[in-house]
Amino acid sequence: MKMANDAISVRPIKPGEWQLYRDMRLCALRDSPDAFASTYEEEALRADQNWKARIISAFSSNHDHALFALNGSKICGLAWGKLSADTADIFQMWVSPTSRGLGAGRALLDELLAWAKRCGALRIRLGVMADATPAMHLYKAFGFLPDGDLEPLRKDSLLMSQSMVLELRPTLP
Template structure:
């Protein structure tokens, strides 16, 4: 677990437990409503998922060596979400989001720290993500961690005018 103390707030990060599938669902749906321009998925699409699908997604992630689904917590309250998925030698990051009430407290940094530590433990050679192409706190965070643009802009989702910038962080030099 990663702990970051900011003033009076303590941000922690931990895996999402199978019993928390409803909290994950509610947090994910809130994130999609709060920041629709940050995700390839939409609230309308995800809200149609059956509860069994949400539950199965978290149970599968928790028992998998290839998924790392995380909550960020501000004290005892969930304030952020992120998901890592390992494929061959690459870890992909999805669903990064921080509640507006907790932005600026280090939750995004804590989530990213844990995902990168996980990727290194899994001996991934690189970490990839896509971020909406704009001058945003998310873009600044990824660049601060050393992520570099990796390819042409792509539509955020079908029929979207928003563009996503693929980014990559090479980890080879950090492996023992």
């Protein structure tokens, strides 16, 4: 197992980085097709303008928090938080195979939890493959608990996804 690395950092995706985001998202879908409800084939058809608009909208929004994880200066992962009422949802969480085990997933989750608390969210939700994967172990280590029944990952899929939730304590001013 790789040890935690001080070179891992997390930062918001900037509007001018939409191409980097697109490339990382497509890489994630190719690398881990069974981890996402979206497919590479669907996402690869998106026009560049759609990718650009998605990142510009997220950057200027109070409801989205799109993040890159970096290993030194190299982008090695991404995650997306979306706020809805008192709940923050996590989507698109992924770390490149060469940076797994270095703490990038933990760093992304730490930032998303801090963001959700700053926004006043009372809970964080996510979906994860129902198997005993490293992602499932990470979420359980953070205190996420199963929420509801297993559901197909996508329409007509035999792969099952587990919704998980983490209740947050409100922060006092």
